[in-house]
Amino acid sequence: MSNQNFYVTTPIYYVNDKPHIGHAYTTILADVLVRYHRMLGHDAYLLTGTDEHGQKVQRAAEANAVSPIEHCDATVVRYKELWGRLDIRYDDFIRTTEERHKRVVRACLQRLWDKGLIYRSEYKGMYCVPCERYFMDKDLGVGGLCPDCGRKTDELLESNYFFKMSLYQDWLVEHIKTHPEFIQPAFRANETLGFLKKPLGDLCISRPKSRLSWGIELPFDSEYVCYVWFDALLNYVSAVGYLSDDALFKRHWPASFHLIGKDILTTHTVYWPIMLKALDIEPPLSVFAHGWWLSGEAKMSKSTGNVASPIDLIDIYGVDAVRYFLMAEMTLGQDASFTRDGLSSHYHFKLANDLGNLVNRVVCLGLKHFDGAVPPAGAATEPEVELKGVCMEAVKSMRSAVESMRLNQGIDSVLCAVRAGNKYIEQTAPWKLAKSQNMDRLATVLRTGAECLRVVSILLNPVMPSKMSDLRAILGIDPAAPVDFASAGIWGLYSDSAVMPKGSKILFPLVAEPVEPEATKPPSKDKAVVVKTPEPAAPEGVILSIEEFQRVKLKTAKVLAAEKVAGADKLLRLDVELGAESRQIVAGIALHYKPEELVGRTIIVVANLKPAKIRGLESNGMLLAAKSGSALRLLMVDSGCDIPSGSSVG
Ligand code: MSP
Numbered sequence: 001m002s003n004q005n006f007y008v009t010t011p012i013y014y015v016n017d018k019p020h021i022g023h024a025y026t027t028i029l030a031d032v033l034v035r036y037h038r039m040l041g042h043d044a045y046l047l048t049g050t051d052e053h054g055q056k057v058q059r060a061a062e063a064n065a066v067s068p069i070e071h072c073d074a075t076v077v078r079y080k081e082l083w084g085r086l087d088i089r090y091d092d093f094i095r096t097t098e099e100r101h102k103r104v105v106r107a108c109l110q111r112l113w114d115k116g117l118i119y120r121s122e123y124k125g126m127y128c129v130p131c132e133r134y135f136m137d138k139d140l141g142v143g144g145l146c147p148d149c150g151r152k153t154d155e156l157l158e159s160n161y162f163f164k165m166s167l168y169q170d171w172l173v174e175h176i177k178t179h180p181e182f183i184q185p186a187f188r189a190n191e192t193l194g195f196l197k198k199p200l201g202d203l204c205i206s207r208p209k210s211r212l213s214w215g216i217e218l219p220f221d222s223e224y225v226c227y228v229w230f231d232a233l234l235n236y237v238s239a240v241g242y243l244s245d246d247a248l249f250k251r252h253w254p255a256s257f258h259l260i261g262k263d264i265l266t267t268h269t270v271y272w273p274i275m276l277k278a279l280d281i282e283p284p285l286s287v288f289a290h291g292w293w294l295s296g297e298a299k300m301s302k303s304t305g306n307v308a309s310p311i312d313l314i315d316i317y318g319v320d321a322v323r324y325f326l327m328a329e330m331t332l333g334q335d336a337s338f339t340r341d342g343l344s345s346h347y348h349f350k351l352a353n354d355l356g357n358l359v360n361r362v363v364c365l366g367l368k369h370f371d372g373a374v375p376p377a378g379a380a381t382e383p384e385v386e387l388k389g390v391c392m393e394a395v396k397s398m399r400s401a402v403e404s405m406r407l408n409q410g411i412d413s414v415l416c417a418v419r420a421g422n423k424y425i426e427q428t429a430p431w432k433l434a435k436s437q438n439m440d441r442l443a444t445v446l447r448t449g450a451e452c453l454r455v456v457s458i459l460l461n462p463v464m465p466s467k468m469s470d471l472r473a474i475l476g477i478d479p480a481a482p483v484d485f486a487s488a489g490i491w492g493l494y495s496d497s498a499v500m501p502k503g504s505k506i507l508f509p510l511v512a513e514p515v516e517p518e519a520t521k522p523p524s525k526d527k528a529v530v531v532k533t534p535e536p537a538a539p540e541g542v543i544l545s546i547e548e549f550q551r552v553k554l555k556t557a558k559v560l561a562a563e564k565v566a567g568a569d570k571l572l573r574l575d576v577e578l579g580a581e582s583r584q585i586v587a588g589i590a591l592h593y594k595p596e597e598l599v600g601r602t603i604i605v606v607a608n609l610k611p612a613k614i615r616g617l618e619s620n621g622m623l624l625a626a627k628s629g630s631a632l633r634l635l636m637v638d639s640g641c642d643i644p645s646g647s648s649v650g
Pocket of ligand 1: 010011012013014017021022023025026051232233259260261262263264291292293294300
C-alpha cells in the first residue's frame with residue numbers, strides 16, 4: 001500500500017470571511033484524514049487556501065480605503081493563524097492572487113478559447129451581486145429572488161464570454177453513473193443527477209472590468225476578468241504543478257478527495273468535472289460533500305450572531321478536544337448540531353472521565369507498585385483475551401472507517417475499547433491484587449491496561465495528535481518515535497523497557513466554563529453553574545479508588561471580597577483566603593448570591609485545579625455547590641465554628 005497517492009483538498013475560503021467552526025471543520029477533517037493515511041504509509045498531501053478575487057473583496061477593500069491585494073494580505077493571516085492553532089499541517093496553502101495560480105488560469109482560458117469552447121454573446125438576465133451569479137428566469141426563487149441566498153437580484157444586460165458547458169452534459173451524467181465513488185455520499189450524486197435532468201446551460205465565465213476589475217484578466221480580451229468560481233476551482237490543479245511541474249502533477253493528480261460543504265455541490269460536481277474534461281484532464285476520484293454545522297437547530301449566520309468561534313473554544317477546552325468533538329459528533333454527509341453543552345459533555349464524559357480515568361488508574365498503580373516499570377504480562381486469562389479482542393476490533397473498525405469516510409464510527413469503536421479497558425480494571429481490581437501482594441497478576445493487569453492505552457494512543461493520534469503524544473509520554477513510550485497504523489494491530493508491543501515517568505500532567509483536566517449566554521448555546525438550557533463536573537458514573541462506569549479521590553484537594557476558603565464581573569450577568573469575582581494564601585476565583589453564581597451575602601463566609605473549593613481564564617480573568621479553583629433544577633446553593637462551613645480557612649475537607 002505504500003506510495004499510494006492520497007491528495008485531499010479543502011475548499012479555498014473566501015478571504016473576506018472570518019473563519020468559523022464550519023471552515024475549521026472541513027480543514028480539520030482533511031488534516032485528520034491525511035494523518036491517518038500517512039500512518040498507513042500512503043503519500044498523503046493536503047492542500048488548502050483562500051479565494052481572493054471577486055466583487056465582495058473589491059468592495060471590502062474600497063470600504064477600508066486600501067487596495068484589494070492589501071486587503072487580502074491583511075485578512076489571509078486569519079486563516080493561516082487559525083490553522084496553526086488547530087494543529088493543521090497543510091502541505092500547501094494556495095492564494096488565488098499568486099502568480100503561479102493566475103498563470104494557470106490564463107493558460108486554461110486560452111486553451112479553451114483556442115479549442116472553440118468559449119464564445120462571446122449578449123447576456124440578459126438576473127444577477128445576484130453577493131453570490132456573483134447570473135440566473136435564468138426559470139432558476140430564480142419565489143418573487144425573482146436569488147435561489148441560493150434569497151436576496152434581491154438585479155436585471156443585467158451585457159456582453160460576456162461563455163464556456164460551452166452544455167456540450168458535456170451527457171458525458172457527465174454517464175461519468176456519475178459509472179463512477180459511484182465520484183460523488184459521495186451517494187445521495188448527493190442523486191442530487192446532482194436531479195440537477196442534470198434539466199438541460200444544462202453554458203457558463204458565463206467573464207465579468208466586464210467596468211463593473212468588476214478585481215480578477216484575472218481574460219488572455220483574449222483585456223476588458224474582462226474571469227468569473228471567480230472558474231478561477232477558484234482551478235486552484236486544485238494549479239497548486240500541484242499543472243502546466244508547471246509535470247512530475248509533481250503526476251504524483252498528486254487525480255485528487256483522491258475534494259472535501260466540500262453541501263452548498264457548493266453544483267460547482268464541484270458539474271462545473272469542475274466539465275472544465276477538466278474540456279481541458280483533457282482526468283476528473284478527481286471523489287468529491288465528498290459534508291453537511292452543515294448548525295447552531296443548536298438553527299443555521300449559523302453572521303447576522304444572527306450565532307456563529308461559533310473556534311478560537312474561543314480552543315481557549316477553553318484545548319485544541320485536541322475541539323478536534324475530537326468535531327470529528328466524533330458529525331456523521332459525514334449529515335448536518336450536525338453544535339452546542340457548547342455537547343462539546344462540554346464529550347470533553348468531560350468521554351475524554352476526562354472514560355479515557356482520563358483509564359490512564360490515571362493504570363499509571364498511578366504502575367508508579368506506586370512498580371516505580372513505573374511494569375514487568376511483562378503473565379499468562380492471559382479470560383478478561384485479557386476479551387480486552388485484546390475489543391481493542392483489535394477497534395483497529396479494524398478505525399481502518400475501515402477511514403476508508404469509508406465514517407470517522408465518527410471509528411472513534412466510537414476506540415471509545416468502546418477505552419470503556420472495555422475501564423471494565424477490565426474494575427473486574428480485575430488491581431488495588432486488591434496489590435493488597436494481597438499478588439504482584440505477578442498485578443503486573444499482568446497493568447501491562448494489559450497499558451497495552452490497551454498504547455493502541456488507543458495510535459488510533460486517536462490523527463484526531464488528537466498532541467494529547468496522544470502526551471499519552472504515550474505518560475506511558476513511558478517515546479513520543480517522538482514515528483506512529484504507524486500497523487503497530488496498533490499488533491498486541492503486545494508495549495515495550496519491556498518503557499518506564500512511566502513520575503509527575504505527568506493530567507491528560508484532560510476538568511474545565512472551568514463561563515456560563516454567560518453565548519451564541520453556541522441554546523437559550524433554553526441556561527445553566528448557572530460555573531464548573532461542569534462529570535455526572536456520577538454510570539452503573540458500569542468508573543469507581544474512584546481512595547487514592548484517586550485523594551488527589552482532589554478540597555479546602556475551606558474564606559471569602560474576603562466579592563464583586564460582579566462587568567458585562568457578565570452571571571459571574572462573580574471572589575477573593576478568597578486559603579490559610580496563608582489568597583486567590584481569585586470567578587464563578588457563575590451571580591444569579592444566586594449577592595456579593596455582600598458571601599463576604600466573610602467560609603466555602604469549600606477544589607484547590608488543586610488547573611487555573612482557567614474566564615472572561616479574561618484568571619480563576620484559580622472551583623467552588624462546590626449543590627444544584628437542583630434552577631436552584632444552586634454553595635457548600636459552606638457553619639459560621640462561628642473553629643475551622644480556619646485552608647483546612648482540608650474530605
Ligand atoms: N470560496 C468558495 C469555495 C471555492 S472552492 C474552489 C466558498 N468559500 S466559503 O468560505 O464560503 O465556504 C467554504 C466552505 O465552508 C464551504 O464548503 C462551506 O460549505 C463551508 N461552510 C460554511 N458554513 C458552514 C457550516 N456552518 N458548517 C459546515 N461547513 C460550512 O464557498
